[in-house]
Amino acid sequence: MKIVFATNNLNKLKEIQQILPTSIELLSLKDIGFSGEIPEDHETLEENAFQKAQYIFDRYKISCFADDTGLEVESLNGAPGVYSARYAGDDCAAENNMKKLLSEMQGKANRRAAFKTVVAFVTDTEKCAFKGIAIGEILNEKHGDKGFGYDPIFKPEGYDVSYAEMSSLEKNKISHRGKAVRKFTDYISLMS
Amino acid sequence: MKIVFATNNLNKLKEIQQILPTSIELLSLKDIGFSGEIPEDHETLEENAFQKAQYIFDRYKISCFADDTGLEVESLNGAPGVYSARYAGDDCAAENNMKKLLSEMQGKANRRAAFKTVVAFVTDTEKCAFKGIAIGEILNEKHGDKGFGYDPIFKPEGYDVSYAEMSSLEKNKISHRGKAVRKFTDYISLMS
Numbered sequence: 001m002k003i004v005f006a007t008n009n010l011n012k013l014k015e016i017q018q019i020l021p022t023s024i025e026l027l028s029l030k031d032i033g034f035s036g037e038i039p040e041d042h043e044t045l046e047e048n049a050f051q052k053a054q055y056i057f058d059r060y061k062i063s064c065f066a067d068d069t070g071l072e073v074e075s076l077n078g079a080p081g082v083y084s085a086r087y088a089g090d091d092c093a094a095e096n097n098m099k100k101l102l103s104e105m106q107g108k109a110n111r112r113a114a115f116k117t118v119v120a121f122v123t124d125t126e127k128c129a130f131k132g133i134a135i136g137e138i139l140n141e142k143h144g145d146k147g148f149g150y151d152p153i154f155k156p157e158g159y160d161v162s163y164a165e166m167s168s169l170e171k172n173k174i175s176h177r178g179k180a181v182r183k184f185t186d187y188i189s190l191m192s
Numbered sequence: 193m194k195i196v197f198a199t200n201n202l203n204k205l206k207e208i209q210q211i212l213p214t215s216i217e218l219l220s221l222k223d224i225g226f227s228g229e230i231p232e233d234h235e236t237l238e239e240n241a242f243q244k245a246q247y248i249f250d251r252y253k254i255s256c257f258a259d260d261t262g263l264e265v266e267s268l269n270g271a272p273g274v275y276s277a278r279y280a281g282d283d284c285a286a287e288n289n290m291k292k293l294l295s296e297m298q299g300k301a302n303r304r305a306a307f308k309t310v311v312a313f314v315t316d317t318e319k320c321a322f323k324g325i326a327i328g329e330i331l332n333e334k335h336g337d338k339g340f341g342y343d344p345i346f347k348p349e350g351y352d353v354s355y356a357e358m359s360s361l362e363k364n365k366i367s368h369r370g371k372a373v374r375k376f377t378d379y380i381s382l383m384s
């Protein structure tokens with residue numbers, strides 16, 4: 001069975017290739033000849049993930065999955081949420097996003113936050129979304145240099161270190177993305 | 193694991209109870225204390241099925257599934273489709289719906305049609321829809337008295353009889369609803 005991962009992130013592609021059963025042939029956007037941007041203009045992670053997977057499925061008729069991730073901070077009423085990747089403006093670097101978030105959080109006593117990933121999968125007869133959540137808190141400053149995005153300022157509940165201070169193996173075990181991806185790979189392994 | 197079936201149709205409830213693994217405790221709307229109508233006002237089967245399952249999940253926080261079915265006739269540009277149950281008006285009997293469809297089909301050479309069911313399932317971390325399709329044709333008149341809805345005028349491809357001339361066991365093996373329900377029960381059996 002062939003499936004496309006609708007992402008331009010090669011690290012994500014490599015990561016999931018290692019988890020999928022060998023009966024699945026994983027294709028990249030490049031493999032199917034798609035280049036350009038996939039629209040992503042909804043207001044929830046789930047809608048965005050479905051939009052991306054459906055967009056590719058509709059054009060290539062190959063089963064497709066996509067993911068979307070957001071960081072929801074309690075004292076900011078859920079911001080940056082679905083806008084996490086572009087919190088400090090379009091095409092902005094993770095550094096700027098973190099800087100903005102740390103500045104918004106100055107003086108806030110409640111630093112609770114939830115990292116959420118939704119993986120959406122679309123075939124001709126199925127449409128499934130799997131959500132993974134990690135609860136934690138926003139640190140006062142950056143810690144560690146591993147990972148990406150907001151990892152240096154997110155400390156998962158029950159740990160003394162940030163995501164960026166963990167190995168990717170360690171982080172994937174407990175992370176929002178790891179949880180959602182495992183639900184999806186369980187699904188594809190069992191149902192295919 | 194407890195799941196609710198968001199339907200007021202006791203036959204459907206009984207049918208699915210026989211297929212589900214014993215580890216699943218199936219609850220009816222009555223079991224959870226819900227009475228009344230669940231809104232169903234979207235324009236696709238999938239949206240309606242999700243709407244019904246989500247409506248109950250949001251109120252009771254118990255995993256819930258719902259189904260929606262439509263008959264799409266090629267020469268009527270896909271009508272009655274999502275409006276199949278109310279084709280001849282609100283709260284109308286199957287007899288009136290069939291009468292209207294037979295009348296609309298008078299003189300049409302192309303009688304191809306597709307029966308479609310979508311089963312949607314909603315939990316706190318998953319949202320899945322499973323589609324079942326049966327291709328066939330609209331007969332010139334009613335045949336048989338089994339089944340329900342449009343069954344007497346739908347002849348599935350590869351068969352010489354209508355749905356309403358088949359035993360429920362025989363029909364379920366090949367029907368749109370049987371296919372969607374089996375995908376869902378596979379899912380719940382494997383993933384729970």
